[in-house]
Amino acid sequence: MGRHAAPRGVAIPDVRERLFDAAERVLAREGASALTSRAVTTEAGCAKGLLHAHFDGLDELVAELVLDRFARTVRRAEELVARAGQSTVADNLVTVALALLHSLSPTVVGLAMTRPGASLRIRQALAAGAPSFTAIQDSITGCLEAEQRLGRFAEGADTSSIALAIVGTVHHLLMTTWADAPAPREQVGRLIVLLVGAGIDGAASARDRA
Incomplete structure (x- = not known):
């Protein structure tokens, strides 16, 4: 059954999200060159x-x-502190890192970078305080500090530097991950295990000495 536009005067709920989803589908299926206003509204059925x-x-x-996808991931990251003490430290961080990686496809990122008008709007919004990588970094730092207070992460570990390394790596992968690139999930997982492993081992040693 074909798509049909909504009748005039009939409100469409969550229209922005509907258009966002339609744009992502067009880009995933046909690439950046196919993204037009008509293509998006046709895909959205409006x-x-x-x-x-x-x-x-x-x-x-x-x-x-x-900006919407960044904000969604920031909300996920803000939940990290509440998850302190649950699962494992590494698993919690991997969950947020993967949420950021999957928040945007490389095609969307590439399009945003190559359209000067879109890039300028994003920079202006971030400068005005829109949720960004910095907020995610702060949430990861807060999570690690909460784990320190619970004794699950070494007290002397540099939590802010670990958070910066995770977010910086995810940012790099988000900007450079294409079809023939190594699986980002595996790369992120290995990095997080490496970064937090010493802190977890240090916490365990401290408990053994207590």
């Missing part, structure tokens, strides 16, 4: 003018898509 009723063209749509 009237052609709906995109321009909510966004000032494709640049704003792409920018808002990137």
